[in-house]
Amino acid sequence: MSTTAQHLQKHRQRIIETWMKNQLTDAALRDDLMSNDELRSQSDELLTALLRAFNSGNFDDVYSSDYDQVIEILNDISITRARQGFSPRETGQYVISLKKAVNEVLEEELKDDPGALYQETRKTDSVLDSLSMITFETFIKGREEVIFRQTDEINEISTPVIRVWDGILALPIIGTLDSARTQIVMENLLQEIVNTGSSIAILDISGVPAVDSLVAQHLIKTVSATRLMGAECIISGIRAEIAQTIVHLGIDLSNIKTKATLASALQLAFSMTNVEVRKINRNAGFKLMK
Secondary structure (H helix, E strand, C coil), X not given: CCHHHHHHHHCHHHHHHHHHHHHHCCCCCCXXXXXXXXXXXXXXXXXXXXXXXXXXXXXCCCCCHHHHHHHHHHHHHHXXXXXXXXXXXXXXXXXXXXXXXXXXXXXXXXXXXXXXXXXXXXHHHHHHHHHHHHHHHHHHHHHHHHHHHHHHHHHHHCCCCEEEECCEEEEEEECCCCHHHHHHHHHHHHHHHHHHCCCEEEEEEEECCCCCHHHHHHHHHHHHHHHHCCCEEEEECCCHHHHHHHHHHCCCCCCXXXXXXXXXXXXXXXXXXXXXXEEEECXXXXXXXX
C-alpha cells in the first residue's frame, strides 16, 4: 500500500464526513434533485474506488487501468447529473470538494513534516484535478445529448400535420427552417399523405421569421417531395416582406401555388377539390357542399 493511501485510509471516515459537509454547506447544492442519502452513497462509492486506485501507487496516469472503476463511477455520476438538471458548476464542485477534504486530512496528518506534506498533496492534487476535468467533459457530453434529444422532440411537436378536410392537409411551420427540420417536415408530411390519401398539402409559413435562399430551397424540396407522392402543394403565409425578399434573391416560385393567408390557401384547396362554401344564415354560419 502506498504511503498516500495509508494516510488517507487511516482517516477514511473523516474524509467522507468532511466531504459531505463541504457539499451540504455549498449554497448551490440541489437537494431538490438528489437526497442526502443518495449523495452519501454516491460519495462513499467513489471514495472507496479512489483509495483503491491510490493504493496502486500510480499518481501520474488517471487513464490507466488502475483508475478504470473511478472513471466509470464519475462518468455515471456526470451523465446522471446532466440528465437531472444539475449545472456544470455543481457537478465540477463535486470533485473539488473531495480535493479539499483530502487536503485537510493530509495537512493534519503531516503537519510536522512540510516536505512530506508537499509531496503528498502534489500527488493527490494532480489526480483529483485530472478527475475533475474528466467529470466536467463527461457532463458536457451528457448535456449535449439531452439538448439534442430535446431539440428532436421539439421539432416533432412543432411540425404537426393537420387534416383540415377530406383530402386536404395543413402543416403550419413555426420558427427557422433548417436542413434537419426540413427532413422532419418532409417525413411527417409524406407519411400523413400516405396515411390519409390526401391530394393537397398546405405549407403555412406565417410563423417563419424570415425567408432566405436556404429556407426557400428547403421549401422547394418539400414541394417536390410532395408532388412525387402525387399530391399538390400550396404555400401560404407569404407576407409582403417575404415576397420582396424572394424577388430580390431571384428565387423562382412561379410553378408553386402561393397564397398570402392560410384562409386563402384553404379556399383554393376547396376549389381544387370541387368543394363549395355556402353561407346559410348569420346564426348557422356556413355550410360546405360538394
